[in-house]
Amino acid sequence: MRVTQGLALGAALVSQSPTAAEIRFLDVSAESGVTFRHDPSKTPSKHLIEAMGSGVAMLDFDRDGHLDLYFVNGAATEGVARGVPLSKEDPRYWNRLYRNCGNGHFCDVTLEAGVAGSGYGMGVATADYDGDADTDIFVSNFGPDLLFRNEGDGTFSEVAESAGILGPGWSSGAGFFDFNGDGHLDLIVAGYLAWDFEMSRPCGESLPERRSYCHPRLFRPVRHTLYQNLGNGRFQDVTVESGIAEHLGKGLGVAINDSNADGLPDIFIANDSFPQQLFVNAGGGHFRESALMAGVAYDREGRDFAGMGVVWEDYDGDRVPDLLVNALGRQGYWLFQNSGMEYRTASGESGLLALSELRSGWGMGLADFDNDGWRDLLVGQGHVMDDISLSDDALAHEEPLMLARNLHGQFFDVSVRAGPAFLERWAARGIAIGDVDGDGRVDAAISVNDGPAVVLRNQSSEAAWLSVSLRGRAPNRDAIGARVCVIPENGRAQCAFRGTAGSYLSASSVPLHFGLGATSRLAKVAVDWPDGTRQEVPTPPFGRLSIRQDGPAE
Numbered sequence: 254m255r256v257t258q259g260l261a262l263g264a265a266l267v268s269q270s271p272t273a274a275e276i277r278f279l280d281v282s283a284e285s286g287v288t289f290r291h292d293p294s295k296t297p298s299k300h301l302i303e304a305m306g307s308g309v310a311m312l313d314f315d316r317d318g319h320l321d322l323y324f325v326n327g328a329a330t331e332g333v334a335r336g337v338p339l340s341k342e343d344p345r346y347w348n349r350l351y352r353n354c355g356n357g358h359f360c361d362v363t364l365e366a367g368v369a370g371s372g373y374g375m376g377v378a379t380a381d382y383d384g385d386a387d388t389d390i391f392v393s394n395f396g397p398d399l400l401f402r403n404e405g406d407g408t409f410s411e412v413a414e415s416a417g418i419l420g421p422g423w424s425s426g427a428g429f430f431d432f433n434g435d436g437h438l439d440l441i442v443a444g445y446l447a448w449d450f451e452m453s454r455p456c457g458e459s460l461p462e463r464r465s466y467c468h469p470r471l472f473r474p475v476r477h478t479l480y481q482n483l484g485n486g487r488f489q490d491v492t493v494e495s496g497i498a499e500h501l502g503k504g505l506g507v508a509i510n511d512s513n514a515d516g517l518p519d520i521f522i523a524n525d526s527f528p529q530q531l532f533v534n535a536g537g538g539h540f541r542e543s544a545l546m547a548g549v550a551y552d553r554e555g556r557d558f559a560g561m562g563v564v565w566e567d568y569d570g571d572r573v574p575d576l577l578v579n580a581l582g583r584q585g586y587w588l589f590q591n592s593g594m595e596y597r598t599a600s601g602e603s604g605l606l607a608l609s610e611l612r613s614g615w616g617m618g619l620a621d622f623d624n625d626g627w628r629d630l631l632v633g634q635g636h637v638m639d640d641i642s643l644s645d646d647a648l649a650h651e652e653p654l655m656l657a658r659n660l661h662g663q664f665f666d667v668s669v670r671a672g673p674a675f676l677e678r679w680a681a682r683g684i685a686i687g688d689v690d691g692d693g694r695v696d697a698a699i700s701v702n703d704g705p706a707v708v709l710r711n712q713s714s715e716a717a718w719l720s721v722s723l724r725g726r727a728p729n730r731d732a733i734g735a736r737v738c739v740i741p742e743n744g745r746a747q748c749a750f751r752g753t754a755g756s757y758l759s760a761s762s763v764p765l766h767f768g769l770g771a772t773s774r775l776a777k778v779a780v781d782w783p784d785g786t787r788q789e790v791p792t793p794p795f796g797r798l799s800i801r802q803d804g805p806a807e
Contacts, residue, residue: 275623275625275713275714276622276623276629276656276658276667276670276671276711276713277670277671277672277711277712277713278656278671278672278674278675278696278697278709278710278711278712278713279672279674279709279710279712280672280673280674280677280707280708280709281357281708281709281710282705282706282707282708284357284358285357285358285359285708286351286354286358286359286360286361287322287351287359287698287706287708288361288705289324289326289349289351289700289705289706290345290704290705290706291306291307291324291326291327291682291700291701291702291703291704291705291706292326292327292345292346292703293305293306293327293702293703294327294328294329294330294331294346295703296330296331297455297464298453298454298455299453299454299455299456299464299465299466299467300330300450300453301446301448301453301466301467301469301472302327302330302373302395302423302448303327303330303466303703304466304637304638304639304702305375305445305637305682305702306615306680306682306683306700306701306702306703306757306758307324307325307326307327307374307375307376307682307683307700307702307758308325308375308376308377308426308616308682308683308685308700308756308757308758308759308760309322309323309324309325309377309616309683309684309685309698309699309700309706309759310322310323310377310378310379310390310685310753310759310760310761311685311686311687311689311698311760311761311762312379312388312390312753312760312762312763313388313762313763314350314352314366314387314388314390314403315352315407316386316387317353318691319353319355319689319691320353320687320688320689320762321350321351321352321353321359322350322351322353322359322685322698322706322708323348323349323350323351323368323377323379323390324348324349324351324698324700324706325348325370325374325375325376325377325392325683325700325758326341326346326347326348326349326370326374327346327373327374328340328341328346328371328372328373328374329341329343329346330373330450333450339371339372339373339395339396340371341369341370341371341372344369347363347369347370348363348368348369348370348374348392349361349363349369350362350363350366350368353689357690357710359708362407365407365408366407366408366409367401367408367409367410367411368390368401368409370392370394370399370411371394371397371399372394372395372396372397372399373394373395373396374392374393374394375392375393375394375395375423375424375425375445375758376392376393376424376425376426376427376683376758376759377390377391377392377393377427377683377758377759377760378390378391378393378427378428378429378440378753378754378760379391379429379753379760380429380438380731380733380753381403381438381730381731382400382429382437382438382440382482383402383486383728384437384727384728384729384730385403385405386405386730387403387404387405388403388731388763389401389402389403389409390403390409391418391427391429391440391442393420393424393425393426393427393442393443393758394420394424395422395423395424396420396421397413397414397419397420397421398413398418398419398420398424398442399411399413400412400413400416400418402416412486415486415487416486416487416488417480417487417488417489417490418440418480418488420442420478422444422445422447422475423444423445423446423448423449423475424442424443424444424445424478425442425443425444425445425504425505425507425758426442426443426504426505426506426507426522426523426754426757426758427440427441427442427443427507427754428440428441428507428508428509428520428752428753428754428755428760429733429753429754430509430518430520430733430734430752430754431482431518431729431733431734431783432479432481432495432517432518432534432538432540433481433538434517434783434784435484436726436727436728436729436783436784437481437482437483437484437728437729438482438728438729438731438733439479439480439481439482439488440479440480440482440488441477441478441479441480441507441509441520442477442478442479442480443477443502443504443505443506443507443522444474444475444476444477444478444501444502444504445469445475445503445504445505445525446469446472446473446474446475446503446525447472447473447474447475448472452472453467454467455467456468456471457640463640463643465638465640466637466638466639468526469503469525469526469527469559470526472503473501474501474502474503474524474527475501475502475503476492476497476498476501477492477497477500477502477504477522478490478492478497479491479492479495479497479540481538484728491538494538494539495538495539495540496539496540496541496542497532497540497542499542500530500532500542502522502524502527502530503524503525503526503527504522504523504524504525504530505522505523505524505525505560505561505562505757505758506522506523506560506561506562506563506578506755506756506757506758507520507521507522507523507563507754507755508520508521508523508563508564508565508576508754508755509521509565509734509750509752509754509755510565510566510574510750510752511574511734511736511750512531512533512547512565512574512591513533513593513594514573514593515534516781516785517534517535517536518534518734518752519531519532519533519534519540520532520534520540521549521563521565521576523560523561523562523563523578524557524560525559525560525561526557526558526559527557527560528544528545528550528551528557529544529549529550529551529557529560529578530542530544530550531543531544531547531549531550533547546595547595547596548589548595548596548597548598549576549578549589549596552584552585552587552598553587553598553600553601558578558580558581558584558585558587559580559581559584559637560578560579560580561578561579561580561581561614561615561757562578562579562614562615562616562617562632562633562684562756562757563576563577563578563579563617563755563756563757564576564577564617564618564619564630564755564756565577565750565755566619566628566749566750567628567747567748567749568588568590568603568619568627568628568630568659568662569590569599569662570626570627570661570662570745570747571591572738572746572747572748573591573592573593574591574750575588575589575590575591575596575599576588576589576591576596577589577605577617577619577630579609579612579613579614579615579617579632580613580614581613581636581637582610582611582612582613582636582641582645582647582648583610583611583645583648585600585605585606585609585610586600586605586606586608586609586612586614586632587600588600588603588605588606603662603663603664604657604663604664604665605630605657605664608655608657608664608666609632609655611647611648612632612634612652612655613634613635613636613637613648613652614632614633614634614655615632615633615634615635615681615682615683615684615757616632616633616681616682616683616684616685616699616700616756616757616758616759617630617631617632617633617684617755617756617757618630618631618684618685618686618695618697618756618761619631620686620695620766621695621718621766621767621768622656622658622694622695622711622713623658623713623714623716623768624693624694624713624715624716624717624718624768624769624770625716625768625770626744626745626747626768626769626770626771626772627659627660627661627662627768628659629656629657629658629659630655630656630657630659630664631654631655631656631657631684631686631697632654632655632656632657632684633654633679633681633682633683633684633699633757634652634653634654634655634679634681635649635650635651635652635678635679635680635681635682635702636648636649636650636652638650639680649678650680651678651679651680652678652679652681653668653675653676653677653678653679654668654674654675654677654679654681654699655668656668656671656675672709672712674707674709679699679701679704679707680701680702680703680704681699681700681701681702681707682699682700682701682702682757682758683699683700683756683757683758683759684697684698684699684700684756684757684759685697685698685756685759685760685761685762686698686756686761686762687761687762687764687766688720688762688764688766689708689710690710692711693715693718693720693796694711694712694713694715694718695711695766696708696709696710696711697709697711700759716768716769716770717768717769717770717771717772717795718766718767718768718769718795718796719739719766719767719769719775719778719793719795719796719797719798720764720765720766720767720796720797720798721737721739721764721765721767721778721798721799721800722763722764722797722798722799722800723735723737723751723763723765723780723799723800723801723802724799724800724801724802724804725782725783725802726784726802726803729783731751731763732751732780732782732783732802733751733752733753733783734750734751734752734783735750735751735780735781735782735783736748736749736750736751736780736781737749737751737765737778737779737780737781738778738779738781739767739769739775739778740775740776740777740778740779741769741772741773741774741775741776742773742774742775742776743773744771744772747767749765749767751763751765769795774792775792775793775794775795776791776792777789777790777791777792777793778790778793778798778800778806780800780802782802786802786803788800788802788803790806793806
């Protein structure tokens with residue numbers, strides 16, 4: 254009854270959606286030059302790691318003003334039982350860096366940049382962690398993690414071990430942020446499961462053709478890791494001192510925001526079939542796990558769910574960040590509306606639960622794709638089990654992407670009108686979003702498990718927009734942790750948090766994008782910098798705005 258009612262409500266919501274054709278995307282993967290194909294090295298042994306896929310990042314690594322792409326890849330697992338280490342010697346397992354060469358084309362610069370990597374890749378986080386004005390890349394792995402320091406000449410040096418970042422277990426989502434306010438960007442890395450190849454086994458029926466990936470409930474939770482940036486190129490593990498070590502998890506997606514508007518960045522970790530975690534920054538280098546008290550640990554029935562992707566942004570226009578966490582089919586996607594002090598479930602009234610009842614979500618992007626002033630939702634989908642249809646014919650391993658248009662806090666599924674790419678089926682995983690071609694419309698890059706990458710160019714109707722780039726004081730030149738509010742002369746103000754973490758194991762672009770809809774004139778843009786100072790730019794123009802801390806806006 255619940256599924257039937259949900260589908261009926263979803264159909265009704267879609268039928269009420271006006272001008273839904275305004276959001277359209279074109280699949281430009283073939284002509285873009287992005288030839289990446291994720292290779293999980295699948296085997297009949299059904300190693301759980303094969304099913305998880307990996308992330309993608311949008312970043313401007315060469316400071317030319319154009320967003321580049323970095324895709325994380327798997328590694329060969331065939332020889333593990335014989336003691337052979339995971340290898341990326343074969344180019345089909347390389348992580349790939351694509352430089353945006355302009356005119357909608359990307360050039361593969363992996364080899365010359367030195368970022369092919371090693372080990373079995375999972376997630377990616379990006380930021381200028383050493384304050385030299387170049388974006389660096391962190392890669393979470395099964396096994397030792399990687400930290401690629403940008404040398405500023407188109408090349409990177411892998412410095413994880415010398416920087417004090419090891420990550421010997423199964424790392425997943427990650428994000429850079431300044432938790433202690435010293436100006437140096439620290440790093441949170443989620444741990445997934447206590448799993449390795451020695452304990453790996455297929456589950457399901459004993460017949461070879463019915464082997465399945467094992468459920469994460471069969472494996473123990475693990476510790477997440479918080480690294481403090483010491484400012485000298487090294488990080489120190491402060492997981493125990495911070496209080497985070499007390500709370501084990503089965504983490505995947507990671508998001509950073511200031512949940513309670515106290516000026517201190519907090520951490521949310523989406524856990525797989527385990528209570529979700531909200532680490533509230535209590536100051537003094539300590540965090541308090543508050544998910545249950547805040548109302549975001551479980552779904553509305555008090556059950557855990559397979560939390561995978563997460564976004565932490567304002568969906569309803571009240572200028573405080575809301576939490577959206579997706580899950581597997583028959584669990585629904587969970588929207589937690591922030592009231593300022595606590596959260597309440599809003600999946601049902603927003604229409605999202607009806608749209609997601611039989612969907613399985615991973616990477617997500619909450620952005621104003623049609624520039625009407627409301628953030629819409631793009632979700633990469635596909636069930637983790639490649640044989641799920643044998644046990645539930647209403648679910649599928651490969652699913653279409655979902656595009657839900659946001660109309661004043663209500664979500665409407667407009668996927669079928671968004672372009673041919675939304676009629677295809679994928680085993681989608683990571684999603685990164687940003688304005689790749691500089692036309693003022695937010696585009697997307699998608700990593701597909703055991704499949705080719707997808708690049709979507711936004712071709713929605715033109716509308717007013719503002720893209721805000723910040724340059725903070727060194728060492729936090731990216732101004733990670735800043736809050737930007739765009740205030741029109743008449744109408745609703747919009748605010749956003751400066752960061753790159755979120756989605757599923759992915760990192761999105763640093764410039765903050767605001768759709769302005771029918772706004773005719775802006776009164777000001779206000780920036781609350783990470784150090785607590787405020788700066789205002791009066792009557793800014795539409796388009797691109799670059800703001801330097803204590804300097805002139807351009």
